[in-house]
Amino acid sequence: MRYDDFRRSDDVEDRRDDSSGGMGGGGGFGLPMGGGGLGIGTIIVLGLVGYAFGIDPRILIGGAEILTGGNSQAPTYQTDRRSSPAKTGAPTDEMGNMIAGILGEIDDRWSEIFQASGQTYVGPKIVLFRNATNGGSCGQAQAAMGPFYCPPEKRIFLDTGFFRQVETRFHGCSGNACKFTAAYIIAHEAGHHVQNLLGILPRVTRLQQQSGSKAESNALQVKIELQADCLSGVWVNREEKKRPGFLEAGDIDAALTTASAIGDDTLQRQATGRVVPDSFTHGSAAQRKQWFMTGYQQGTVQACNTFGAGAL
Secondary structure, X not given: OOOOOOOOOOOEEEOOOOOOOOXXXXXXXXXXXXXXXXXXXXXXXXXXXXXXXXXXXXXXXXXXXXXXXXXXXXXXXXXXXXXXXXXXXXXXXXXXXXXXXXXXXXXHHHHHHHHHOOOOOOOOEEEEEOOEEEXXXXXXXXXXXXXXXXOOOOEEEEEOHHHHHHHHOXXXXXXXXXXXXXXHHHHHHHHHHHHHHOOHHHHHHHHHHHOOOHHHHHHHHHHHHHHHHHHHHHXXXXXXXXXXXXXXXXXXXXXXXXXXXXXXXXXXXXXXXXXXXXXXXXXXXXXXXXXXXXXXXXXXXXXXXXXXXXXX
């Protein structure tokens, strides 16, 4: 991926030098799940995340209970006066500079898409951190949970070490192609922001809270995540038209490999040797690849209707 001419966004809060961490519960690779209480499906998935990243799953389960309205009480945050103030604006290191460029281009393309339909787009902020940080309304952001979008904060939380995990632990990319993998992941999180602005996330959250089972709630979550994959593909389509040549050989294949590596069935099979579809929260490897390519090939929001009859 060539990103030298990308517009750098200043909507970056860099907390990577702040080692004070945070308190509370966190999210996952995508966004915190809606619905009330934790079912066995969610516990299995959180256990898989813990297995993959080498963290005690009880930490993840406790955090998810806070987000999904379990019995745990959300903590009260206190500012650590010893921690360094976060830096704002486009970072100057290579990784931070690339992320600021990706976010800038995502904002510009979605602004154009929204403007074409008479709407105004205000992009998300992205918080870069190491290990853990205060995720505000979404509790603690932990590296082990992967990148996630926090709807109330309109922020993407990202421990940049996750990209290395995708390459070395999940084998989702290799070499230079991992730059585009990073763009795909950030565009996926920005897709959740688009869903939030369009009112999709609030509607689905209400449906999850009203659902009669955890399997039904999980099925709705899968539709949300696959739609975000599709919306990331829409951004790539529009970016390629705006900046021909920004994609390099192997970039799309890298995104598809990453999508496959983080499919629910892939993670479950690696962790337990079996697949439990009712516990899926992000979709299978085949579904994630399919919906990214749908967005990439068609380049429209309308193509990303994962909620349509027979869409999955």
